[in-house]
Structure formats: C-alpha cells, structure tokens
Amino acid sequence: MITEQSLNRIWEGCLQQERKSQEMLYKALSPRMLAACMRYATDRDEAQDIMQEGFIKVFTQMQRYRGEGSLEGWIRRIMVTTAISRYRKRKPMVLTDELPEGVILHMSYNDSSLETKELLSMIEQLPSTYRHVFNLYAIEGYSHQEIGESLGISELLSRTTLHRARGVLKDKLNRLENRERLCMAC
Structure with missing residues (x-):
C-alpha cells in the first residue's frame, strides 16, 4: 500500500x-x-x-x-x-419524470451475510443510467446538482433516478431475503 x-x-x-x-x-x-x-x-x-x-x-x-x-x-x-x-x-439520457408503479423508495437491509461483492454485483446489474447516478451519488459523493451537470440532466431527474435505482436494489434485496428464508425452511 x-x-x-x-x-x-x-x-x-x-x-x-x-x-x-x-x-x-x-x-x-x-x-x-x-x-x-x-x-x-x-x-x-x-x-x-x-x-x-x-x-x-x-x-x-x-x-x-x-x-x-x-x-x-x-x-x-x-x-x-x-x-x-x-x-x-x-448513449443520450432518456428518462421520464414518472416512477414505475410499485417502486419502493426507501432502502434498508440488515443482513450482515450480504457480501460487498454481492451488493456490487447488484449495482452492476442496474440499467446503465440508474447505475451511473447511483454510483456518482452513493459511492463518489457527488451532489444531485453535480450529477445533473455531469450527465446533462436536471437535478430533479437525478434525484428521481437515484430513487428508482434504490427501488430496484430494494426489490433485489427483498427477493434475495425471500430466497434465503425459503432455503432455511427446506
């Protein structure tokens, strides 16, 4: 090092x-x-x-x-x-300001068995626009204004996209949690 x-x-x-x-x-x-x-x-x-x-x-x-x-x-x-x-x-950014039906905007997942590489894999599976905004905000620490300027989108669209990305990740985590519960019941 x-x-x-x-x-x-x-x-x-x-x-x-x-x-x-x-x-x-x-x-x-x-x-x-x-x-x-x-x-x-x-x-x-x-x-x-x-x-x-x-x-x-x-x-x-x-x-x-x-x-x-x-x-x-x-x-x-x-x-x-x-x-x-x-x-x-x-690829130009093409997003709408509407959230898909059923997307949950808050994330919380407390399973300590989730490996960092598993979480990174989930992030990699996000659609590219979601992945970019999520990475810039959550990992690189950019503000929504900076993300908007970098990607050529509005600050509001950056926030909306981040919420969508979180919703997709939340859904993936819930499915993983449900799968683990089913395996434990077997």
Missing part, C-alpha cells in the same frame, strides 16, 4: 516529466482506478479503456492539480468524468 507521502514524491517526478515516475504512479493507482472505472463500464475491457484515457488526461493536465485534497481523489474524479463523458457520447 502506497502512502500519501510517497505518492506525493512520485507526483513531483511526474511534474518533472519523468517517465519512471509516471509508470510508478500508474502502477500504484491503476488497481483502484480500474475498480472505479468498472462501476461505470459495461465490461472489463471498456473499464480498462476508460482508465487508460483517464491516465492520459492525468498526465497531460498535471498542472491543474492545485494540491487541494488528495491526489488520488483528484485522479479518481478524472476517471469518473472520463467514464461519464464516454457514456454521454455513446
């Missing part, structure tokens, strides 16, 4: 256009950045493409990092922005 201090030393080398430092930065952060890109991509190949494009932006726009906040956070934001840009170019 790389420390913030050693990451900053590597970054100094990157600012001096040292290829070895750029390679070290890439190797140090690529696993975590790939994981971030996977949340927005349809498959691993696309996630790798997004990550490569993101690192190109990092190395060509290094002077834009002002040292405010963590360097890793700044790079992650570039990866997310790159993924969103790719998505917007590929």
Whole structure:
C-alpha cells in the first residue's frame, strides 16, 4: 500500500516529466482506478479503456492539480468524468419524470451475510443510467446538482433516478431475503 507521502514524491517526478515516475504512479493507482472505472463500464475491457484515457488526461493536465485534497481523489474524479463523458457520447439520457408503479423508495437491509461483492454485483446489474447516478451519488459523493451537470440532466431527474435505482436494489434485496428464508425452511 502506497502512502500519501510517497505518492506525493512520485507526483513531483511526474511534474518533472519523468517517465519512471509516471509508470510508478500508474502502477500504484491503476488497481483502484480500474475498480472505479468498472462501476461505470459495461465490461472489463471498456473499464480498462476508460482508465487508460483517464491516465492520459492525468498526465497531460498535471498542472491543474492545485494540491487541494488528495491526489488520488483528484485522479479518481478524472476517471469518473472520463467514464461519464464516454457514456454521454455513446448513449443520450432518456428518462421520464414518472416512477414505475410499485417502486419502493426507501432502502434498508440488515443482513450482515450480504457480501460487498454481492451488493456490487447488484449495482452492476442496474440499467446503465440508474447505475451511473447511483454510483456518482452513493459511492463518489457527488451532489444531485453535480450529477445533473455531469450527465446533462436536471437535478430533479437525478434525484428521481437515484430513487428508482434504490427501488430496484430494494426489490433485489427483498427477493434475495425471500430466497434465503425459503432455503432455511427446506
């Protein structure tokens, strides 16, 4: 695990256009950045493409990092922005302001046996628009205003889409819970 201090030393080398430092930065952060890109991509190949494009932006726009906040956070934001840009170019957002019938808007699930990878798998199965808004809000910490600006939708539509995504996840969790109860009864 790389420390913030050693990451900053590597970054100094990157600012001096040292290829070895750029390679070290890439190797140090690529696993975590790939994981971030996977949340927005349809498959691993696309996630790798997004990550490569993101690192190109990092190395060509290094002077834009002002040292405010963590360097890793700044790079992650570039990866997310790159993924969103790719998505917007590929597929326009088409949503209505109506909620589907029967969608429950509040989520609560207390089963501690639910693995993180299972939850991430459920998120990956969301329709792409729902997945993007959910990831941006719940995982990346974007506000609805920022999500709206990034995706070219209204703040209200961002909120509505988040509620829809939560409803779909709630439904999946309820089905999983019911399946587990049935298995226990067997």
